[in-house]
Amino acid sequence: MTMSNDDELRTLQRDVQRLLGRCMLRLQQVERLIKAMVVDHKLSGPMNSLEQARSTQIDGTALKTLGTLVGELLGSYFVAGEIDPNEGTETNSPENVNWFAMQIKLGLPAAEFVRVESELKELVRLRNTLVHHFIDQHDIASSDGCRGAQETLITAYAHIDQHLGQLREWAVTLVKTRQAMSEALQSDEVIDLVVNGISRDGNVNCDASGIVNALREAFDALAVDGWASVAEAGRWVAKRYPEELPAKYECASWRQVVHETHILELRYFEMDGRRTACYREKERPAKSP
Structure with a gap:
């Protein structure tokens, strides 16, 4: 009877590890996507070194936490209310330098912005709970504790997957906007003006x-x-x-x-x-x- 119980516990523990690993991989996909959105929605720098400016931005996101990245998107890419097309992008450009600056924003109705803000912050809390507090909250040394952990991880994965799907939709919108902007910037009139x-x-x-x-x-x-x-x-x-x-x-x-x-x-x-x-x-x- 003892051997049977031990086998069951080890099986349950392996399944908890599998489910936790699945959540971690999904969270890494979320973080990679959010980092790309942080980098791609905003860019500024001298015209002759924009690639270097973008590389610097990529390097700058490498060690940032998910919470910091979400904070950078809120109010910068995700904004409440209508976007004023005449509103300029703030830059600290040096004098007498051919400088390029662009920022893409997704204007949301006030209630929608509050919802997006709440869901993104919920995602950050979920990530932190799984990474830092999961073992404290679940006794995986017992069969009952493992079963509770399984239920928690199955629910967590569903939430993370739902968030990832929404982020992908926003990312597609961002990519399409960048493509349209790139085509416009390649026109002869824009090249004459900017360059x-x-x-x-x-x-x-x-x-x-x-x-x-x-x-x-x-x-x-x-x-x-x-x-x-x-x-x-x-x-x-x-x-x-x-x-x-x-x-x-x-x-x-x-x-x-x-x-x-x-x-x-x-x-x-x-x-x-x-x-x-x-x-x-x-x-x-x-x-x-």
Whole structure:
């Protein structure tokens, strides 16, 4: 009789372990999906290093808890009420840098937002209970304790699976929105505005233009004693960025490009007996404390 009871207990314990492992695997799927949503719904950084910015965001989520990740989605991706299309995305972008920022939001009616918030927090509590308190709550050294644990784990798995299904629906919505945004960003008009600083009406924002960014790169490569030759920089840019030429921005010369922008300073020096146009980036005024 003792051997039979021991065999039954070991069988029950193995089944509890199986059910608990099944819940843990489902929770890992939930966490992976939420991490992807945290990363993919929001992105900002210099235009020329967005992939690096995204990699940094991915690394930043690696060690975050499920509770922290859910907190980042609530009020950022999931928001209560209608979304104002004119509302800008807050960024701490440095001055005179071609900066990209986007944020996707899912606007929910107030009651729906409260429900989503409650369900996500319930999921976090369920995860923490299974990970940290399951053994305290169930005596798996007894057959009755194992049976109670089985019932708890079967119910928990059903709840986790339900949450995962809802998260997948939200994730599909996010992916479709990103795809639509990506297609829009690849239009010629958007590329001209974002990359080249040329708006639909033909106005040019020189400071945000591709040609000015190219001149800044040329300065880093060519500057001597804090100044670079405009003519030499023009040849440097034309060789590496042949699409970035003054005529594209309705300028007659490289000197006019430098003159038109507010972030570059133009000055003339005597070099080898010739008057030579040189440039550098203007010094930024010190911010008051």
